[in-house]
Amino acid sequence: MSWQLRRATPADLDAIMVLEVSEFANDAWSRDMMSAEIVDNHGYYLVAHPVGKPTQVKAYAGLRAPLRSGQADIQTIAVAPDARRRGIGRALMYALMIEARDRGAEELFLEVRDDNPAAQRLYDTLGFERIAVRPNYYQPDGVDAIVMRLTIPEPQLSPAVGGMSQLAIIPRAAPANRSLPNNTTEPLVLGIETSCDETGIGIVRGNRLLANVISSSMDEHARYGGVVPEVAARAHLEAMQPALEQALREARIELHEIDAIAVTSGPGLAGALMVGVAAAKALAVATEKPLYAVNHLVGHVGADVLRDDGTEIDLPTIALLVSGGHTSLLHVRDLVSDVELLGETIDDAAGEAFDKVARLLGLPYPGGPQIDRVAAAGNPRAIRFPRGLSQAKDMEKHRYDFSFSGLKTAVARWVEREQDAGTDFSIADVAASFREAVVDILLTKAVAACVDRGVPRLLLGGGVVANARVRELAQQWCDAAGIQLRIPPLSLCTDNGAMIAALGAQLVMAGKQPSTLSFSADSSLPVTQIQAR
Amino acid sequence: MLLAIDTSAGTSVAIVDAQGVVHAECDSTDSRTHAEVVGDFIYRCLADAQLAVTDLTGVVAGMGPGPFTGLRVGIVAARVFAFGASLPLFRVVTHDAIALGETAPVLIATDARRKEFSWSTYEGTDDAGLPIRQAGPALAPAAELATHVPHFDHYALREAATVRAAHLATLAHLMKANGREFAGEGAIYLRSPDVTLAAGPKRVTA
Numbered sequence: 001m002s003w004q005l006r007r008a009t010p011a012d013l014d015a016i017m018v019l020e021v022s023e024f025a026n027d028a029w030s031r032d033m034m035s036a037e038i039v040d041n042h043g044y045y046l047v048a049h050p051v052g053k054p055t056q057v058k059a060y061a062g063l064r065a066p067l068r069s070g071q072a073d074i075q076t077i078a079v080a081p082d083a084r085r086r087g088i089g090r091a092l093m094y095a096l097m098i099e100a101r102d103r104g105a106e107e108l109f110l111e112v113r114d115d116n117p118a119a120q121r122l123y124d125t126l127g128f129e130r131i132a133v134r135p136n137y138y139q140p141d142g143v144d145a146i147v148m149r150l151t152i153p154e155p156q157l158s159p160a161v162g163g164m165s166q167l168a169i170i171p172r173a174a175p176a177n178r179s180l181p182n183n184t185t186e187p188l189v190l191g192i193e194t195s196c197d198e199t200g201i202g203i204v205r206g207n208r209l210l211a212n213v214i215s216s217s218m219d220e221h222a223r224y225g226g227v228v229p230e231v232a233a234r235a236h237l238e239a240m241q242p243a244l245e246q247a248l249r250e251a252r253i254e255l256h257e258i259d260a261i262a263v264t265s266g267p268g269l270a271g272a273l274m275v276g277v278a279a280a281k282a283l284a285v286a287t288e289k290p291l292y293a294v295n296h297l298v299g300h301v302g303a304d305v306l307r308d309d310g311t312e313i314d315l316p317t318i319a320l321l322v323s324g325g326h327t328s329l330l331h332v333r334d335l336v337s338d339v340e341l342l343g344e345t346i347d348d349a350a351g352e353a354f355d356k357v358a359r360l361l362g363l364p365y366p367g368g369p370q371i372d373r374v375a376a377a378g379n380p381r382a383i384r385f386p387r388g389l390s391q392a393k394d395m396e397k398h399r400y401d402f403s404f405s406g407l408k409t410a411v412a413r414w415v416e417r418e419q420d421a422g423t424d425f426s427i428a429d430v431a432a433s434f435r436e437a438v439v440d441i442l443l444t445k446a447v448a449a450c451v452d453r454g455v456p457r458l459l460l461g462g463g464v465v466a467n468a469r470v471r472e473l474a475q476q477w478c479d480a481a482g483i484q485l486r487i488p489p490l491s492l493c494t495d496n497g498a499m500i501a502a503l504g505a506q507l508v509m510a511g512k513q514p515s516t517l518s519f520s521a522d523s524s525l526p527v528t529q530i531q532a533r
Numbered sequence: 534m535l536l537a538i539d540t541s542a543g544t545s546v547a548i549v550d551a552q553g554v555v556h557a558e559c560d561s562t563d564s565r566t567h568a569e570v571v572g573d574f575i576y577r578c579l580a581d582a583q584l585a586v587t588d589l590t591g592v593v594a595g596m597g598p599g600p601f602t603g604l605r606v607g608i609v610a611a612r613v614f615a616f617g618a619s620l621p622l623f624r625v626v627t628h629d630a631i632a633l634g635e636t637a638p639v640l641i642a643t644d645a646r647r648k649e650f651s652w653s654t655y656e657g658t659d660d661a662g663l664p665i666r667q668a669g670p671a672l673a674p675a676a677e678l679a680t681h682v683p684h685f686d687h688y689a690l691r692e693a694a695t696v697r698a699a700h701l702a703t704l705a706h707l708m709k710a711n712g713r714e715f716a717g718e719g720a721i722y723l724r725s726p727d728v729t730l731a732a733g734p735k736r737v738t739a
Contacts, residue, residue: 006636011636052660054658087550091554233601237605240609241612255617273568274567275609278567282609282617284572285617286613286615286617286618359733360734413738416736520569521568
């Protein structure tokens with residue numbers, strides 16, 4: 001039989017008094033006294049009844065806890081003989097203890113008859129301690145009262161968990177299991193990525209790709225002309241479980257076979273990241289697997305280990321990551337321990353510039369593929385658009401930084417001037433010239449970094465790499481400068497969970513400790529922080 | 534033995550058995566740390582109750598209403614935990630859990646941010662003792678609750694600043710025992726994303 005607790009009302013008085021009189025034969029409260037107690041503001045009385053039979057009151061208990069007094073008393077508790085040994089007394093006590101805590105009580109007192117060992121055992125197990133004896137307290141029987149007290153500690157505060165309070169009556173938990181995965185040579189890792197508009201679930205075994213499922217909300221953003229964070233976050237919530245299921249099917253594995261879980265903890269859109277972080281933590285606890293919180297940008301570099309062409313990533317390397325959310329230049333000496341940020345965009349990301357220029361040319365979202373398509377028929381040298389942060393004066397402070405805001409405005413000015421003049425200008429030429437300016441800036445800075453750092457290797461990552469002209473020019477420039485160019489497969493260049501799994505696997509193979517369960521979704525996680533704790 | 538998760542206000546996780554005994558409970562009133570604490574809370578509830586994942590019989594998700602950024606953290610955690618542990622998921626309307634145990638007519642109001650409340654009204658209980666929702670959940674400006682809620686004066690206002698997952702678990706146990714229908718698939722956001730359709734590019738020259 002299931003039981004239900006509810007707040008007592010004056011309508012329960014008859015049922016309560018029946019119990020009161022039978023249970024406390026010689027010292028029962030009067031009906032008036034009980035009636036006053038039930039409705040008193042400082043009191044809190046509960047009754048227990050079988051589910052579906054709210055009038056069959058089989059137990060009741062009362063608390064007296066004036067707000068902010070710091071102390072509270074268990075006034076009474078009674079369980080009908082035919083309802084005992086089913087945990088009802090304990091449930092009532094728990095409920096009253098929690099209410100006392102909620103009312104700000106620091107200490108909870110009760111008195112129990114010396115000749116009632118069953119009740120004393122219950123209170124002992126709930127954490128009450130004996131503090132005094134009142135001789136001959138229960139009259140006319142002349143039985144002693146044992147006074148018991150439960151100390152409700154201050155809510156425990158920790159810097160990582162502001163305002164967290166834990167119920168006083170439960171023991172301290174052991175620290176979360178942070179042991180290394182069983183398999184550290186070729187670990188099976190599931191990766192979760194939700195930093196922008198792609199819900200990505202990937203599964204790798206060591207450096208081998210087993211599954212890469214991407215559920216994109218791009219279509220939902222199209223009519224808004226750009227990624228709407230709240231729309232993206234809602235889509236992550238809906239896509240998460242189906243994507244997990246599909247990835248496991250594709251990899252032909254069962255969840256319990258996984259050695260570790262990896263998740264993007266940042267950088268990215270805060271609300272979107274939170275969905276992945278919460279999902280990963282819940283999955284880690286449910287499956288009792290170690291969890292690795294990893295950096296999204298380093299994940300883009302990590303994607304390269306999944307190439308199946310037999311070549312291996314050579315380190316150190318310069319990495320250029322270009323997407324709708326990022327434009328970053330990195331010096332990667334070690335994937336799991338040494339990544340340096342050389343520069344990044346000081347305003348718009350390159351992908352964002354593509355979207356904005358596409359919009360002013362009347363092309364749909366996302367802009368990258370559209371610009372690429374239209375530009376194919378255009379002359380990249382038709383219009384000389386400015387290259388941001390590329391003048392001599394910029395070299396000291398912004399040698400490796402990018403700026404695309406000025407370029408976007410320059411394109412807009414040019415188009416408006418031609419439109420105002422009624423000129424029949426070539427959209428293809430504008431698109432081609434704009435794209436050329438972007439690619440020019442990106443590659444000038446990337447190649448300069450390779451030369452300056454004496455690192456003849458460049459790795460490209462991020463969604464903008466899908467742009468054919470970016471890849472074509474990168475190859476030409478790198479060939480000319482004697483730089484080895486590496487571009488991961490395109491399906492691994494856009495945001496995906498496989499790259500997160502791959503970086504997680506690298507961390508496992510390097511013997512890195514798993515993250516705790518309390519890391520946050522960090523929208524501005526610095527690239528130097530490869531793993532969040 | 535149900536694990537319940539609710540992040541419609543702060544973060545609350547609890548484990549409650551079919552007799553209504555709360556075996557463990559972790560709460561935070563902080564409305565900005567859901568994703569940080571939710572994993573620890575689940576882990577600690579299991580450890581505190583000295584239970585293994587396999588001791589659980591189901592997972593309860595508080596579907597809201599609640600401010601969206603936090604709300605979906607608990608929902609995704611509950612869904613994925615249930616998936617990871619191969620347990621059934623029970624979705625409940627958070628307000629229903631707050632109203633549980635109330636017998637007089639009540640108006641449940643929870644903070645929806647932006648000077649608005651999410652509200653629901655309840656009156657009477659069904660034969661399982663579950664409060665019967667009369668209206669809501671819906672949104673109303675905090676200052677105009679009286680004009681938005683039908684028969685406002687009829688209800689005792691219960692402004693709930695916190696939500697306890699233990700109540701959700703208890704409610705789910707009762708709904709399950711009595712064959713009641715659980716809440717729908719979707720998060721109860723009550724508010725659309727803040728977006729406006731692109732109005733075409735803005736001129737940059739005068």
